[in-house]
Amino acid sequence: MGSLWRSIAHVYFIIAFISSSALAEDPYKFFTWNITYGTIWPLGVPQQGILINGQFPGPDIDSTTNDNIIINVFNNLNQKFLLSWSGIQQRRNSWQDGVFGTNCPIPPGKNFTYKFQVKDQIGTYFYFPSMYYHKAAGGFGGLKVVSRPLIPVPFPAPDGDVTLLIGDWYKRNHTILRRTLDLGKSLGAPDAVLINGRGPNGYALTVEQGKTYRLRISNVGLSSSLNFRIEGHKMKLVEVEGSHTVQNIYDSLDIHVGQSYSVLVTADQPPQDYYLVASTRFTSPILTGYGVFRYSNSQKAVSGSIPGGPTIQVDWSLNQARSIRWNLTASAARPNPQGSYHYGNITITRTLKLASSSAIINGKQRYAMNGVSFQRPDTPLKLADYYNIGGVFAVGGIPDSPDGRSAYLQTAVIDGDYRAFIEIVFQNYEDTIQSWHLDGYSFFVAGMDGGEWTQSSRASYNLFDAVSRCTTQVYPKSWTAVLLTLDNAGMWNLRSETWERQYLGQQTYLRVKSPVKSLRDEYDIPLNALLCDAARGRSRTPQP
Incomplete structure (x- = not known):
């Protein structure tokens, strides 16, 4: 009976993955990457760098929209390792996001195969290592998605x-x-x-x-x-x-x-x-x-x-x-197709005003959002959520707006209503410029200005042709407001792109769950998913 269930699960996974590819005939591109340490000389002195197939920076990924990308990553470091894909919207598939909140890291001497599709994302991106400050040693590279021949782009082909x-x-x-x-x-x-x-x-x-x-x-x-x-x-x-x-x-x-x-x-x-x-x-x-x-x-x-x-x-x-504004006359594929053309006419159902801060907690430097400094758990949040493992994270731990509380440590997750149209305001009270990123989504950068954001600040929003992107800056003593539809189910990392701040707590996860369990909304756990800590030994077969 166990063999029968494994066979059924294998068929189920193949069906799910082909469904995720939208069309069975969409091309596949296969890569094998060996992650190693090596000596690099970027500044004329020897340093220990992280190489991919002996390269620093790593090899470029050249793909065409709708390609299925299969990357078998062998970790030859003496530390656990993860790769993430900045800006690539893993539609319904946060299982492949490559951050610790969604994936167990690849142990030393082991491998993991990433499987995802670059669906309707004609543009420029990059990949990077997401754990243990590996990004400071390399392991990053370019990732581009070009259009299919039938999809014109709004400029002549470059040389x-x-x-x-x-x-x-x-x-x-x-x-x-x-x-x-x-x-x-x-x-x-x-x-x-x-x-x-x-x-x-x-x-x-x-x-x-x-x-x-x-x-x-x-x-x-x-x-x-x-x-x-x-x-x-x-x-x-x-x-x-x-x-x-x-x-x-x-x-x-x-x-x-x-x-x-x-x-x-x-x-x-x-x-x-x-x-x-x-x-x-x-x-x-x-x-x-x-x-x-x-x-x-x-x-x-x-x-x-x-x-x-x-x-x-x-x-x-x-x-x-x-x-920098959106080209509304371009005929190429657009992100977030539901409501993209008229985002300014959609009613905002929730506002998150996230204020950054620097704080000393337990005698150490930390960074926080609305007073909460993210504490990384041993078990990835996505696995804890999937298997209903309690005590790993706190839903609603971050208030929707700053309330003056003293900063403290917590593994906090923001719960988002599926298909809700929300506003996120990044409020910067500090003297440094900041940069913020949301995995799994593009958002409309509707407004930015100096000072304190209030509801009256919406009068200055660009509700016609604001650019849709996944990373935005926030100037010193300023705010930036973005708008987005929570139409991509999963557990998605919302983080500071200033890596010291991210590492010391200025991040969280946005959990977006469909009210019904359906592969149309979110794919099931991959059969090759790595399981660690409290999720170790669990079944990878689809859960009821």
């Missing part, structure tokens, strides 16, 4: 498509950084800014005169907002995290932690080498990473001073952010 991973970097080993945080101390400022894993003047992009290139730029760093620019060249913005944008022209772009942008750049200047620059914003001192934008027929090497960019001007960045 080249280039991934640029920019981010701040520490010389210290990631284990030292993590130990520093565990002792309740802050990390301090990073040491440098890298471009595709290279330090100053270590990266070169060769282009041909007269041709146009799509640059997919992601800030994969730990804490710093970056300004990106190319000496002597304009950038046409065309896409932000899966949304085609109004095609404004910029001299430089602020790209905050966790954000991804696509720009078109034409090599229309005299044939020589030009600086390609990413520098920190709102910091003192300013850190600058630079490479070379090199014409193939270059007659002159880069020389002179690196072109400067904006430094601490909040208003400059705020005005630029407001100028």
Whole structure:
């Protein structure tokens, strides 16, 4: 009988996975990744890095919308390991999200196969390791989703498509950084800014005169907002995290932690080498990473001073952010199809005003949302919820608005009503810029401004063509408001993209449960799911 049930469960899983793929004939792409430590030299000194198939940064994932992605990850580190897919909406499938709230980590010497579909998400994303501060050692890479031939995009096909991973970097080993945080101390400022894993003047992009290139730029760093620019060249913005944008022209772009942008750049200047620059914003001192934008027929090497960019001007960045709007004439696939075209006419059913704070709890540095600093449990929240394991997390532990309470530790989860249309206000009372991300969703960035958010602030919202994305910045002493429909069932991580803050408690999970158990709303547990701690030994067969 046990053999019969295993056979039935296997068939059930295959049916569920094919159903998740929408069409059985959608293509599959298979990858085998070996995760190892290796010596890297991004700043001219040897460091221990995390490599994927011997590469730092890791290999790019090039996919087409509706592709089924199968990635077999072998963990050859001496620590547990997880990969997450920033911006990829795992529709009805938080089982593949790759954060500890939803997945048991891959033990050393073991493997796990991720299975997900990039469904209707034409755009620019990246992947990264989500545990143990591994992100500070590498393990990240680019992930792009291009359109099928029958789906036009709102610009001519470029002559080249280039991934640029920019981010701040520490010389210290990631284990030292993590130990520093565990002792309740802050990390301090990073040491440098890298471009595709290279330090100053270590990266070169060769282009041909007269041709146009799509640059997919992601800030994969730990804490710093970056300004990106190319000496002597304009950038046409065309896409932000899966949304085609109004095609404004910029001299430089602020790209905050966790954000991804696509720009078109034409090599229309005299044939020589030009600086390609990413520098920190709102910091003192300013850190600058630079490479070379090199014409193939270059007659002159880069020389002179690196072109400067904006430094601490909040208003400059705020005005630029407001100028980034959704391209409503684009015919490509759009995120969140239910209500996307008229989101401004949908009634808000709930407002979450989440205020960030820094606090000392039990003598150690922590960070909190509405006074609650997230304490990571031993058992992933998704597994605890699926198997009805009590005592792992507290639903409703975070109040819907700040109430002045002193900060405390709790494994708190926000309960969301399935298909409710909600408003999340990120309120920043601090002097630092912040960046926030929600897994499993894109949201409409409806408004942002300085000061305290009140209900009257809604009068300033863009309710027509606000860009839909998954990561948004919040300026110092300011607020940002986003709108979204909770139409993706699962357990989804809502976190600060400033990794020190995330690690020390500035995160939570949004639980969205369908009122009925149906594969149309949420897939069942994968048969290959890793089970750990209180979930160890449980059955992976579908639960009644």
